[in-house]
Amino acid sequence: MAVQLIKKQDLRRSILDTSRHMLVSEGFNHLSMRKIAREAGCSATSIYLYFRNKDALLHALIDEGFEMIFSLIKGKISEDNRPAVNLEVLCRTFIKFGLDNPEYYEIMFLLHPKNMDRYPAENFRRATRPVSILADTLLQGEKTGYFTIQDPVVEAHVIWSSLHGAITAILANRIDVRINQQDFIDSVVQHVIRGLTRGREKNGC
Amino acid sequence: MAVQLIKKQDLRRSILDTSRHMLVSEGFNHLSMRKIAREAGCSATSIYLYFRNKDALLHALIDEGFEMIFSLIKGKISEDNRPAVNLEVLCRTFIKFGLDNPEYYEIMFLLHPKNMDRYPAENFRRATRPVSILADTLLQGEKTGYFTIQDPVVEAHVIWSSLHGAITAILANRIDVRINQQDFIDSVVQHVIRGLTRGREKNGC
DNA sequence: TATAGTACTTAACAGTGTTAAGTACTTCGT
DNA sequence: ACGAAGTACTTAACACTGTTAAGTACTATA
Numbered sequence: 001m002a003v004q005l006i007k008k009q010d011l012r013r014s015i016l017d018t019s020r021h022m023l024v025s026e027g028f029n030h031l032s033m034r035k036i037a038r039e040a041g042c043s044a045t046s047i048y049l050y051f052r053n054k055d056a057l058l059h060a061l062i063d064e065g066f067e068m069i070f071s072l073i074k075g076k077i078s079e080d081n082r083p084a085v086n087l088e089v090l091c092r093t094f095i096k097f098g099l100d101n102p103e104y105y106e107i108m109f110l111l112h113p114k115n116m117d118r119y120p121a122e123n124f125r126r127a128t129r130p131v132s133i134l135a136d137t138l139l140q141g142e143k144t145g146y147f148t149i150q151d152p153v154v155e156a157h158v159i160w161s162s163l164h165g166a167i168t169a170i171l172a173n174r175i176d177v178r179i180n181q182q183d184f185i186d187s188v189v190q191h192v193i194r195g196l197t198r199g200r201e202k203n204g205c
Numbered sequence: 206m207a208v209q210l211i212k213k214q215d216l217r218r219s220i221l222d223t224s225r226h227m228l229v230s231e232g233f234n235h236l237s238m239r240k241i242a243r244e245a246g247c248s249a250t251s252i253y254l255y256f257r258n259k260d261a262l263l264h265a266l267i268d269e270g271f272e273m274i275f276s277l278i279k280g281k282i283s284e285d286n287r288p289a290v291n292l293e294v295l296c297r298t299f300i301k302f303g304l305d306n307p308e309y310y311e312i313m314f315l316l317h318p319k320n321m322d323r324y325p326a327e328n329f330r331r332a333t334r335p336v337s338i339l340a341d342t343l344l345q346g347e348k349t350g351y352f353t354i355q356d357p358v359v360e361a362h363v364i365w366s367s368l369h370g371a372i373t374a375i376l377a378n379r380i381d382v383r384i385n386q387q388d389f390i391d392s393v394v395q396h397v398i399r400g401l402t403r404g405r406e407k408n409g410c
Numbered sequence: 411t412a413t414a415g416t417a418c419t420t421a422a423c424a425g426t427g428t429t430a431a432g433t434a435c436t437t438c439g440t
Numbered sequence: 441a442c443g444a445a446g447t448a449c450t451t452a453a454c455a456c457t458g459t460t461a462a463g464t465a466c467t468a469t470a
Contacts (some may be wrong), residue, residue: 011448029320033427043450045428054427112311113377115234128381150392154384157374158392165370169362172318176333179359187355187363191400216417238458248419250459259458 012050014040020061023103028111055117058107062119065104066127069097073130083141084193090134091163091189098167105171109164131160138196147196159192217255219245224262225269228308233316260322263312267324270309271332274302278335288346289398295339296368296394303372310376314369336365343401352401364397 018040023031033054037044051057073093077086098105108127113119119127135156141147149155166188169175175184223245228236238259242249256262281298282291303310313332318324324332340361346352354360371393374380380389 027319029317032425034425045451046449048428049448106317109379110315110317112234112315114232131381151388153381154388154392157380157384157389158371158396161370161374161379161393162367162396163370164374165366165368166363168373169366169369174314174366175362176336176358179362183356183359184362187359188366191363191367195396195399237456239456250420251418253459254417 011040011042011046015042015047015050015057016060019057020064023061023107024101027103028106053117058111058116059119059123061104062108063123063126065101065108066123066129068101068104069094069108070126070129072097073133077133077137083137083144083146084197086137087134087141087196088189088193090130090137091159091192092185094130094160094163095167095185095188099170102171105167110168131156134160141196149196155196159195162192163188216245216247216251220247220252220255220262221265225266228266228312229306232308233311258322263316263321264324264328266309267313268328268331270306270313271328271334273306273309274299274313275331275334277302278338282338282342288342288349288351289402291342292339292346292401293394293398295335295342296364296397297390299335299365299368300372300390300393304375307376310372315373336361339365346401354401360401364400367397368393 015036019031019036022036022039033047034044036057037047040047047057051060073090076089076093081089098109135152138147138149138152138155138159142149142152166185170181170184175181220241224236224241227241227244238252239249241262242252245252252262256265278295278298281294286294303314340357343352343354343357343360343364347354347357371390375386375389380386
């Protein structure tokens with residue numbers, strides 16, 4: 001009985017591992033239940049024993065992605081840093097995550113939610129942790145006088161969406177070929193920071 | 206013969222009209238060749254007489270979208286306006302277009318190009334006109350001393366991608382429910398403009 | 411009137427997600 | 441020890457998808 005349960009979870013894990021591997025190596029739109037099954041060594045319908053449907057399997061992968069980005073961020077920001085430093089680290093970490101993990105980024109942020117099952121509420125809360133950390137950072141910067149902010153939550157979403165736009169533009173190859181990618185990224189980050197520190201940097205006043 | 210040619214183009218137009226209508230009313234991912242054919246009154250394979258494949262048909266619709274947004278922009282900006290006015294108009298027009306035409310926006314900016322046939326070079330040039338106009342506006346603002354810009358082309362892409370991020374965030378319902386949509390949009394636009402006018406507005410210097 | 415070309419259709423292929431039904435096998439209660 | 445129940449899986453099937461090959465009327469031309 002105990003052995004059975006372990007074996008059961010073995011197939012589940014195998015399906016998840018295969019899916020993750022295939023997602024990264026072949027891309028989201030080559031991810032099919034039958035292909036996963038073939039690779040995982042079971043029939044396509046067996047997947048449904050462990051995941052309600054394809055979306056549920058995808059949600060599990062999306063979860064992994066959010067766990068990745070959360071631990072990346074957590075490992076890089078620090079209460080000891082000045083808010084402006086944490087802000088820049090947040091921006092660059094997010095961008096780097098997107099560019100390093102385009103397939104994860106796609107399922108996490110590019111899949112049209114309208115076409116998918118609703119992302120479970122509990123997972124959703126986890127998914128929004130990074131933007132909460134960003135809002136906290138902004139609030140702290142505002143309190144300590146580094147930033148000029150009206151509403152940290154709104155501002156955090158503005159910044160987050162701006163970074164998202166930059167990442168997708170790069171991933172989709174929509175940046176003019178004349179533009180150096182690093183220059184573009186630096187410009188985006190600079191733009192974000194400028195928007196918060198207006199009139200606060202040394203300008204001879 | 207002349208009559209035939211007209212009739213021929215009639216079916217092509219009917220397919221295109223049906224596709225556009227179905228795209229807007231049912232969404233991109235409910236757009237199938239068989240459904241279009243059924244609605245247009247022909248067989249699915251007849252579509253292939255006028256469009257190389259589904260992507261080519263989609264490209265035609267995407268083209269329409271870029272024509273729409275281009276004429277929207279052209280109708281709203283003016284050489285007589287101050288660059289800052291044109292900039293804000295550009296931003297708000299683009300955002301409004303995205304929110305008013307989510308299905309067009311999806312096929313124009315959200316479809317992963319990797320999964321599609323290459324967008325024809327000539328069309329691509331037309332598609333990039335809005336961002337060129339934006340770059341021109343920035344350059345003009347820089348020349349006349351309104352903006353502080355390093356590279357107008359880079360800056361235009363930064364702004365464009367930032368707006369894109371904002372639009373997709375709204376369309377994908379990724380904006381926190383506590384945030385008022387108009388507040389968010391205003392914040393985004395303000396953020397864009399701030400990034401260009403740093404140290405130039407009246408600040409008591 | 412036969413030929414060539416136009417404008418279309420039907421049938422089929424290979425793939426998709428998903429469900430219903432069936433099959434071994436294992437464990438449990440009597 | 442034996443039938444019942446439950447587990448872990450599979451096969452077959454449905455209703456779709458984009459796309460191609462082959463076939464069918466019809467029409468204009470030589």
